[in-house]
Amino acid sequence: MQREHYGHTLPENMTEPQLEFVACPDNQDGHRMAYWLWGDAQAPHLVVCVHGLTRQGRDFDALARTLLERSNGRIRIACPDIVGRGQSDWLRDPNAYQVPTYAADVFAMLTQLHAASRIESLDWVGTSMGGLIGMGIAGNTQLPMPAPIRRLVLNDVGPVVNREAIERIGAYVGKSGSYDSVQQAADAMWALSTGFGAHTPEEWLALSRPMLVAASSRSADGRSKVVAEQQGGPYVLHYDPAIGEPIRALTPEAISQGEAIMWALYDAIQARTLLLRGAQSDLLSSATAQAMTERGPRARLVEFENVGHAPTLVALNQRQVVADFLLH
Incomplete structure (x- = not known):
C-alpha cells in the first residue's frame, strides 16, 4: 500500500480500531450493531464511514489511518458493520434488510457516541449502500441529530441505481460457497470485484480478510463469530446470505418509487457534498452524476479512471x- 507522511506519529492506540456495539430496536427482540471506533474517543469531530452492500467496516482502514495522520489524531472515526454483516447480528426478518433499518441503526450509534462525548462536527463517507443511508439521514431534516451532517461524501452512488447493476448484484449476493483458504476466497471475491480497480495483492488480501469467517465458528443467528486469522478453514463470507432477498424481490415499480424518494431526500440535503464516481461504473451513470451536480446540494464530482x-x-x-x- 502506498503511504504518505505528514510528520505526525500517531499514538499506538490510534493505529488500530476498537470494536464497540450499540443496541438497536426492531420488531423482534432487538439486535446489536457493531462498529469500529478509531482515533480520539473524546474528539468533537466525528467522521462516519459506511460500507457497501456485502462489505463491512474494516473496508475503511486505509482511509481512517490517513484521516488520523492528517488531523494529528484529533478526530474520531466510526465505521459500522451494518446489521447482517461482519461482527453485527443477523436479523430474524430478511425483509428488514433495507435502508430505513440501516439508517435507524446508525442513528442509534450516533446517539450513543454523542452521549459518550459531544459531537460538534459530523461528516459522512458512504460507499454505495452507505451513500444511500447517508442520503436518507442527511436529507431527513426532521431527525433530531446530535449535529447536522456538515460534509457528505457519496462514493459511486446516487438516487438512481442502474437496473442492470441491481440485477448483477442480485445474481451473486448470498450465493457464495465455502473456501479452503483465505487466498482462495480472496481470489474468488476478486473475480466479482474487478470494478474496484487495480490493487496490489497485499491491498486486496487486507480488504479480503475481514470479509471471512471460519464456517465452524458461526452460529445460526450470526453471533459467536471468529475472524479468519484466528481459526482454520473452511471459510465463508462474513454476512447473512439473506441480505440479498430484498434486492431480488424488487419490482420495476418499487425501483421507480425508490428513485423518487431518494431524489426528494437528495434535494433536501444541506451538507456540502462530494460525489465520487468510478469512470466505468455500471451503478452510477454519468447522467445521474451530472444531474447531482446541478440540483440539491450541487455535489462536486470527482471521477477516477480505470x-x-x-x-x-x-x-x-x-x-x-x-x-x-473533510479536513479543509
Whole structure:
C-alpha cells in the first residue's frame, strides 16, 4: 500500500480500531450493531464511514489511518458493520434488510457516541449502500441529530441505481460457497470485484480478510463469530446470505418509487457534498452524476479512471481527495 507522511506519529492506540456495539430496536427482540471506533474517543469531530452492500467496516482502514495522520489524531472515526454483516447480528426478518433499518441503526450509534462525548462536527463517507443511508439521514431534516451532517461524501452512488447493476448484484449476493483458504476466497471475491480497480495483492488480501469467517465458528443467528486469522478453514463470507432477498424481490415499480424518494431526500440535503464516481461504473451513470451536480446540494464530482463500481478509497489519490474535502 502506498503511504504518505505528514510528520505526525500517531499514538499506538490510534493505529488500530476498537470494536464497540450499540443496541438497536426492531420488531423482534432487538439486535446489536457493531462498529469500529478509531482515533480520539473524546474528539468533537466525528467522521462516519459506511460500507457497501456485502462489505463491512474494516473496508475503511486505509482511509481512517490517513484521516488520523492528517488531523494529528484529533478526530474520531466510526465505521459500522451494518446489521447482517461482519461482527453485527443477523436479523430474524430478511425483509428488514433495507435502508430505513440501516439508517435507524446508525442513528442509534450516533446517539450513543454523542452521549459518550459531544459531537460538534459530523461528516459522512458512504460507499454505495452507505451513500444511500447517508442520503436518507442527511436529507431527513426532521431527525433530531446530535449535529447536522456538515460534509457528505457519496462514493459511486446516487438516487438512481442502474437496473442492470441491481440485477448483477442480485445474481451473486448470498450465493457464495465455502473456501479452503483465505487466498482462495480472496481470489474468488476478486473475480466479482474487478470494478474496484487495480490493487496490489497485499491491498486486496487486507480488504479480503475481514470479509471471512471460519464456517465452524458461526452460529445460526450470526453471533459467536471468529475472524479468519484466528481459526482454520473452511471459510465463508462474513454476512447473512439473506441480505440479498430484498434486492431480488424488487419490482420495476418499487425501483421507480425508490428513485423518487431518494431524489426528494437528495434535494433536501444541506451538507456540502462530494460525489465520487468510478469512470466505468455500471451503478452510477454519468447522467445521474451530472444531474447531482446541478440540483440539491450541487455535489462536486470527482471521477477516477480505470475504476468501476466502486472506488475502495485504498488508492493514495482516492484517499487524498476525501481527506482534503473533510479536513479543509
